Amino acid sequence: MIVGLGVGFLAALPRLYRIPVLQxxxxxxxxxxxxxxxxxxxxxxxxxxxxxxxxxGIDLSRVPVLVFVIATYGLNVGAYxxxxxxxxxxxxxxxxxxxxxxxxxxxxxxxxxxxLPQALAIAIPIFANVTIGxxxxxxxxxxxxxxxxxxxxxxxxxxxxxxxxxxxGLAIIYLMISLLLERxxxxxxxxxxxxxxxxxxxxxxxxxxxxxxxxxxxxASLNKGGQ
Amino acid sequence: xxKLQNITKSFGRLQVLKGIDLVVEKGEVVAILGPSGSGKxxxxxxxxxxxxxxxxxxxxxDFTVNCKRPSKKDIHTLRGKTAMVFQQYNLxxxxxxxxxxxxxxxxxxxxxxxxxxRRSIELLEKVGLGNKLNAxxxxxxxxxxxxxxxxxxxxLNPEVIxxxxxxxxxxxxxxxxxxxxIRNIAKEGITMIIVTHEMGFAHDVANHVxxxxxxxxxxxxxxxxxxxxxxxxxxxxxxKRITPEGVYSI
Ligand SMILES: Nc1ncnc2c1ncn2[C@@H]1O[C@H](COP(=O)(O)OP(=O)(O)O)[C@@H](O)[C@H]1O
Ligand SMILES: [Mg+2]
Numbered sequence: 001m002i003v004g005l006g007v008g009f010l011a012a013l014p015r016l017y018r019i020p021v022l023q024x025x026x027x028x029x030x031x032x033x034x035x036x037x038x039x040x041x042x043x044x045x046x047x048x049x050x051x052x053x054x055x056x057g058i059d060l061s062r063v064p065v066l067v068f069v070i071a072t073y074g075l076n077v078g079a080y081x082x083x084x085x086x087x088x089x090x091x092x093x094x095x096x097x098x099x100x101x102x103x104x105x106x107x108x109x110x111x112x113x114x115x116l117p118q119a120l121a122i123a124i125p126i127f128a129n130v131t132i133g134x135x136x137x138x139x140x141x142x143x144x145x146x147x148x149x150x151x152x153x154x155x156x157x158x159x160x161x162x163x164x165x166x167x168x169g170l171a172i173i174y175l176m177i178s179l180l181l182e183r184x185x186x187x188x189x190x191x192x193x194x195x196x197x198x199x200x201x202x203x204x205x206x207x208x209x210x211x212x213x214x215x216x217x218x219x220a221s222l223n224k225g226g227q
Numbered sequence: 228x229x230k231l232q233n234i235t236k237s238f239g240r241l242q243v244l245k246g247i248d249l250v251v252e253k254g255e256v257v258a259i260l261g262p263s264g265s266g267k268x269x270x271x272x273x274x275x276x277x278x279x280x281x282x283x284x285x286x287x288x289d290f291t292v293n294c295k296r297p298s299k300k301d302i303h304t305l306r307g308k309t310a311m312v313f314q315q316y317n318l319x320x321x322x323x324x325x326x327x328x329x330x331x332x333x334x335x336x337x338x339x340x341x342x343x344x345r346r347s348i349e350l351l352e353k354v355g356l357g358n359k360l361n362a363x364x365x366x367x368x369x370x371x372x373x374x375x376x377x378x379x380x381x382x383l384n385p386e387v388i389x390x391x392x393x394x395x396x397x398x399x400x401x402x403x404x405x406x407x408x409i410r411n412i413a414k415e416g417i418t419m420i421i422v423t424h425e426m427g428f429a430h431d432v433a434n435h436v437x438x439x440x441x442x443x444x445x446x447x448x449x450x451x452x453x454x455x456x457x458x459x460x461x462x463x464x465x466x467k468r469i470t471p472e473g474v475y476s477i
Contacts (some may be wrong), residue, residue, distance in 0.1 A: 095317035103331035
């Protein structure tokens with residue numbers, strides 16, 4: 001996730017600032033990782049990449065599986081995050097940036113003080129979806145033989161011959177973590193968007209309405225939840 | 228003093244400003260009139276370089292920028308000498324009224340925070356918003372937002388404030404409060420260039436009126452020269468279209 005944030009931020013920059021070649025690269029990157037199933041990506045990285053690199057004389061056979069898994073998830077999440085950041089930043093209206101320049105700020109100051117805080121607030125729900133989606137996707141890493149929650153449950157199940165209990169327990173754990181994350185994100189979002197809430201009124205209802213009114217922008221394809 | 232020489236601006240093949248020359252004396256209030264699409268907004272935006280002029284020279288006091296090859300520093304200096312009030316207010320939405328006004332002082336002019344706060348509160352009181360210091364833009368009416376916008380511009384203590392149709396996004400009943408604030412600061416001798424369609428206001432407040440059409444200054448002069456005895460046919464046509472019969476026929 002952290003890797004994803006970093007990658008996503010880096011990948012979003014070229015397109016925000018329209019840097020020629022990098023811009024197309026970042027576009028290609030985002031559409032590849034968003035357009036193919038994570039399972040295939042895992043396989044490609046875990047089985048395909050070492051083969052390709054072996055031809056170049058680089059041996060990856062001693063790199064632990066976990067590294068591949070983290071790298072793949074990082075790149076995958078990064079693709080979604082970069083799209084999220086891009087759409088959030090472009091939805092901060094141009095007028096405020098001009099006002100910042102008119103006040104005398106330089107590009108960096110305007111970005112840091114005016115654009116970024118608002119873009120982050122807008123991007124929170126996107127981050128939330130991606131995080132929770134990724135959490136669930138971790139179960140796929142099992143296919144590579146990494147011991148994570150699912151595979152733990154499976155070995156436990158094998159030992160005890162109690163498959164159902166083990167999987168139900170697993171579902172509950174995933175659910176609890178998801179709910180917890182959801183709550184946390186809701187809290188952060190409400191705090192960061194407090195400037196969009198008229199003082200006197202039921203907070204939740206209003207913030208939802210404002211949400212619909214002010215930002216239809218972050219497109220639906222960003223919702224990654226479950227696969 | 229502000230001096231524009233041969234300011235030219237094209238968007239692609241469309242030439243929007245065709246060589247504007249204008250001198251604005253210190254303390255003068257200039258009203259720019261003209262039909263929509265005549266290049267008024269573009270001219271204002273060229274003065275603080277939100278739009279890059281294709282050619283020409285901008286002088287504010289003793290500082291001159293050659294628009295053909297300005298340095299980053301030139302642009303920064305120019306923006307330091309100007310402030311702008313926007314048609315759509317363009318307040319920073321994640322900041323309170325007070326923070327909006329303080330922002331430029333603290334971030335750009337590096338004024339100490341307490342001092343910036345003191346000056347900002349004073350200005351917000353002056354525009355009648357002493358009781359809205361901690362309100363966010365989403366909690367303010369259009370008229371109140373625009374008054375914050377004016378306070379934000381005043382805070383920078385600029386050589387000139389540029390107003391781009393400051394009241395045309397407002398509901399009619401809110402126009403008055405904003406015009407009243409501008410009238411007030413006009414009395415203090417701050418140099419202002421105001422694009423407006425409020426003819427009565429322009430007549431009263433301005434001491435220099437400029438009529439633009441199709442990217443050139445067609446006619447300029449004292450308010451009475453333009454409103455009462457315009458010389459150019461285009462000016463007459465425009466005023467006839469925009470002012471109700473008889474208002475300025477004294
Ligand atoms: N960014 C832009 N790109 C292309 N054309 C523009 C741009 N901004 C303004 N124009 C054109 O320039 C002309 C003058 O616009 P503007 O300065 O906004 O006029 P006014 O403020 O007098 O109504 C219009 O024809 C407008 O379409
Ligand atoms: Mg305009």
